[in-house]
Amino acid sequence: MERNFLNAYKGYIKLVRLDKPIxxxxxxxxxxxxxxxxxxxxxxxxxxGIFILGVILMRSAGCIVNDIVDRQYDIKVARTANRVLSxxxxxxxxxxVLLIxxxxxAGSLLFSLNEKTxxxxxxxxxxxxxxxxxxxxxxxxxxxxxxxxxxGILMAYSETKGSLEPMAWILFIGNFFWALSYDTVxxxxxxxxxxxxxxxxxxxxxxxxxxxxxxxxxxxxxxLMISPVAVMENGIIYGFFWFLSALxxxxxxxxxxxxxxxxxxxxxxxxxxxxxxxxxxLIEYGV
Numbered sequence: 001m002e003r004n005f006l007n008a009y010k011g012y013i014k015l016v017r018l019d020k021p022i023x024x025x026x027x028x029x030x031x032x033x034x035x036x037x038x039x040x041x042x043x044x045x046x047x048x049g050i051f052i053l054g055v056i057l058m059r060s061a062g063c064i065v066n067d068i069v070d071r072q073y074d075i076k077v078a079r080t081a082n083r084v085l086s087x088x089x090x091x092x093x094x095x096x097v098l099l100i101x102x103x104x105x106a107g108s109l110l111f112s113l114n115e116k117t118x119x120x121x122x123x124x125x126x127x128x129x130x131x132x133x134x135x136x137x138x139x140x141x142x143x144x145x146x147x148x149x150x151x152g153i154l155m156a157y158s159e160t161k162g163s164l165e166p167m168a169w170i171l172f173i174g175n176f177f178w179a180l181s182y183d184t185v186x187x188x189x190x191x192x193x194x195x196x197x198x199x200x201x202x203x204x205x206x207x208x209x210x211x212x213x214x215x216x217x218x219x220x221x222x223x224l225m226i227s228p229v230a231v232m233e234n235g236i237i238y239g240f241f242w243f244l245s246a247l248x249x250x251x252x253x254x255x256x257x258x259x260x261x262x263x264x265x266x267x268x269x270x271x272x273x274x275x276x277x278x279x280x281x282l283i284e285y286g287v
Contacts, residue, residue, distance in 0.1 A: 011090040012098060014083070015067060016060035022268055023063065026182070027055045029274030030175040031152030033281055034168065037228055038160040041285020047159055050109050054121075055152060057106040062128045062148070064099040068092065069132035077193040079264075117158040124151035135199050142187065142202040146179035167231060174224035181217035182270040184210065185256070188263040211256050218249050225277060232284060241280025245273045 013019055031051055035043045067074065067085045071092075074080035084090040103125075110118045127148035134141040150172040157168035180202065187194070187203035188210065194201055206213040225242060229235030252273075255266050 008090075008094075011084045012094075015064060015085065015090050015095060015098065016102070017063045018060070022271060024056055024059045025271045026179075026274065027059050027149055027152060028052065029271065029278050030150065030171065030178075031055055031156055032278050033228075033274075034153040034156035034171055035160065036278070036281040036285060037167065037171070037231070038157050038165075041282070043160070046112065047156075050112055051152065051156060051159075054106060054109050057102050057109075058124065058128065061099060061102045061106065061125075062131075064095050064102070065129055066132045068095055068099075070135075073197055073199065076197060077190055079189055079193075113155075113159055114162070116162075117155050120151055120155045120158055124148060124155070127151070135201065137200060139200055139205040140180075140202050141200055142180050142183040143176075145183055146176040149179045150175045167228065170224055170227050174221050174227075177217045177224070178221040178270075178274070181214050181221060182267055184214050184217065185263050185270065186267045189267075211253075214256065215253055218253070222246050222249060228281070235284065238280040238284040241276050241283070245276040245280075248276065249273055 017023055035048060035051060067083055070080075071083075071085040074083045075086040080086065085092065085095055110121055113121070127144060131141065131144045131148055134144045138144070153171045153175060154164055154168055157164055161168075184202040184206070187201035191201065191203050194204060202213070203210050222242070222245065225245075226239075229239060232238060252266050252270060255261060
């Protein structure tokens with residue numbers, strides 16, 4: 001009985017990807033950029049806690065939705081064949097109950113937020129749910145992911161400032177292009193399997209221009225991420241960390257040009273770009 005419980009527990013952890021927190025980090029860094037910038041480095045502790053927990057819960061919910069929708073495809077893709085819904089390690093009923101529980105818990109956090117932020121949270125949920133379906137027919141499903149992954153920025157500004165200032169939209173658009181960049185790299189890992197299954201991705205759509213596209217997306221993102229300097233007193237420290245993030249982005253681009261690039265490794269390492277920018281915001285205001 002104990003062994004069965006432990007196996008079920010491990011299956012649930014895998015289902016929500018808590019054993020692979022990269023998705024949480026890719027959602028968390030932009031949200032933290034917005035919280036620190038909108039509060040000028042002095043975020044409210046309650047808001048900070050709610051948003052961090054909300055990121056973890058919504059990422060977990062997104063993984064379950066994705067696996068439920070894609071379970072018949074995942075078994076046919078080498079990288080995803082061992083996902084717990086595909087192997088029946090976790091049943092569809094268990095996944096559905098877990099999803100409802102997570103959404104209820106996430107929903108309980110909304111009672112502490114204002115009406116505008118709640119509406120934005122519902123928008124984030126909408127894009128989270130529709131994203132898996134767009135891989136069936138939309139040439140750039142990564143664009144839907146980019147929108148979904150930016151709602152934390154808008155919600156942070158809505159809750160902290162009470163309105164969506166221009167800087168909120170600049171960060172949102174910048175993050176949109178960052179998501180296009182790293183998720184196109186991610187899609188390269190499955191490109192042959194996706195073609196066989198008739199699925200769509202930006203990697204397939206861009207074809208032999210895919211590396212150039214990734215570089216352009218990352219470049220637009222970095223260009224837009226210079227803009228926060230305009231609302232800082234001097235921005236020198238943030239500018240230094242922005243420069244480090246640009247250098248690291250160049251390093252990742254060079255890795256894409258290897259004879260046998262490790263796309264999964266490059267995808268995972270891209271979160272460090274977001275981490276460097278966050279450190280820039282944090283230290284800038286801390287000093």
